[in-house]
Amino acid sequence: MERMRFPKRYVIVILTFICTNVCYIERMGFSIAYTAAADAISVNQSSKGMILSTFYYGYVLSQIPGGWAAQSLGGRQVLLLSFLLWSSTCALIPLDPDRIIILVIARLLVGVAQGFIFPSIHTVLAQWVPPHERSRSVSLTTSGMYLGAAAGMLLLPGLVRIQGPQSVFLVEAALGITWCILWYKFSSDPLHSDHPKATTLPIIKSKEKGSSLHPSKVPWKKIICSLPVWAIVANNFTFHYALYILMNWLPTYFELGLQLSLQDMGSSKMLPYFNMFVFSNIGGVLADYLITRRILSVTRTRKLLNTLGFVISALALMVLPLFKTSSGTVLCSSISLGFLALGRAGFAVNHMDIAPRHAGIVMGVSNTAGTLAGIIGVGLTGRILEAAKAADMELSRLESWKPVFSIPGYLCILSALIFLLFSRGERIFE
Structure with missing residues (x-):
């Protein structure tokens, strides 16, 4: 990408688009896979509702801490860690509707992890994207959610029917890990030379550590x-x-x-x-x-x-x-x-x-x-x-x-x- 002189901020926006796409494939996928598994053993509607809503309770808890962490620790790093957490949870937790406690804990973990994602994305985009590109950059990034929901609704029911509900978890984990590799390889913190008008956090030179981003007090x-x-x-x-x-x-x-x-x-x-x-x-x-x-x-x-x-x-x-x-x-x-x-x-x-x-x-x-x-x-x-x-x-x-x-x-x-x-x-x- 560097040899092609492709602006780095475009790479960041494309990767955040893929990020939101994968997140909503996961959300749609769990609902489809769990409903199929639960209906197969006649789980009552109340229990199904509890499991399906658990994600949002974890998600709501981490929104403000996610914004603080992204600003204090760096949006790029927090985004990577949150993706690794929910992807690993999908890969390791078996989809067994009879094991309610394990499913509740897993959905809480996924909700908490994904709660860090959008505050981190906004922190990253605010650093990289100049004002005249903000609208289309944010819109492209968030449109990944809807494309992910559409793709999940179209493709995942067939996957469940052919390979079973657990296969959805494995596909989601694979997508998440793949995105982590791409983000680790191609993302970086912005420098003034990348786009002077895009960087919103001041870059302060440090004798001991070169240069780093130091956000102001909230x-x-x-x-x-x-x-x-x-x-x-x-x-x-x-x-x-x-x-x-x-x-x-x-x-x-x-x-x-x-x-x-x-x-x-x-x-x-x-x-x-x-x-x-x-x-x-x-x-x-x-x-x-x-x-x-x-x-x-x-x-x-x-x-x-x-x-x-x-x-x-x-x-x-x-x-x-x-x-x-x-x-x-x-x-x-x-x-x-x-x-x-x-x-x-x-x-x-x-x-x-x-x-x-x-x-x-x-x-x-x-x-x-x-x-x-x-x-x-x-x-x-x-x-x-x-x-x-x-x-x-x-x-x-x-x-x-x-x-x-x-x-x-x-x-x-x-x-x-x-x-x-x-x-x-x-x-x-x-």
């Missing part, structure tokens, strides 16, 4: 009291609330609400996630175009794309239960998730606009809210449907599902308004 009080930070937090919460509702409950809606079998849907069930991949990159390229051509300021660009994405997503969510066909539902969910991904060119990149030196910390704070949204939203949806059944309402009726999709719809509109009022595009933390 301004916790300013972060906690900052309205622009809370605007990011609110939108991260809403983004993940809507995403996790559709990821976890859309299959149930197809089965019970529309009386359709997922097995008969073929590749169409992966379209919403593939649409997220496409729209995420469209949003990033569009944002950088508007900023670099000076068509709009950074602040107005972030507000425009965030508002456009979240409002259109809200409308698609609200009309989704009106459709009683699989094609209509796939269309609405694809529009909703696609424009949510477009909105990431607003709030998700804003970490590095307002706090480039502390992007990992701010990302850790906002991603904690995003993970809590998954825990709250998935559980609340289950209670809404149970309440509908208790009221003698069939789950095939519109009234049973309308609040499931309208709640994230209203949250999208509220969050867009908050971001429109309080977000900023310039640096506010030194």
Whole structure:
């Protein structure tokens, strides 16, 4: 790559894209493999739900510590260690639904390890990527999540059917270890000569150790009291609330609400996630175009794309239960998730606009809210449907599902308004 004069920051962005791709293959893969193994021995739904949700409890615990570790120890090193931990866990832990304690511990470890990944990525990108490339770089990196989810949904059920559930764990571990080798070989900490405008942490010469990165003290009080930070937090919460509702409950809606079998849907069930991949990159390229051509300021660009994405997503969510066909539902969910991904060119990149030196910390704070949204939203949806059944309402009726999709719809509109009022595009933390 060096002989080809390929800019090192492009290598870093491509590797972080592969990183998020592999992470979401793992998340989708565990759900598919464990469900198949648990159903084979008739594990009850309560136990299945506990195992499937354990990951998020570990994940939420390590977001803020992940931001601190990435800033203090170096995002590159923390990213490598976290990948090694979850990959090794997948390789060593057998998939046995009867061994609940071992599975719970394993999922907690994987959740904790992956909780360090996104704060570390934002720390690395804030060091390497210049401001005029931030939107498309972050969008490309995060779009790996959606491509991973789509690939997992399309390919892994067949792997389970042919080779068994345990094979998914081995494939995930192999992908993780392979990425670790690539990251170890091709990644590095930035020097001023790599891209002077990209490095956001000061490089201080040390007589004993040459040169190293010394991050400044974290301004916790300013972060906690900052309205622009809370605007990011609110939108991260809403983004993940809507995403996790559709990821976890859309299959149930197809089965019970529309009386359709997922097995008969073929590749169409992966379209919403593939649409997220496409729209995420469209949003990033569009944002950088508007900023670099000076068509709009950074602040107005972030507000425009965030508002456009979240409002259109809200409308698609609200009309989704009106459709009683699989094609209509796939269309609405694809529009909703696609424009949510477009909105990431607003709030998700804003970490590095307002706090480039502390992007990992701010990302850790906002991603904690995003993970809590998954825990709250998935559980609340289950209670809404149970309440509908208790009221003698069939789950095939519109009234049973309308609040499931309208709640994230209203949250999208509220969050867009908050971001429109309080977000900023310039640096506010030194």
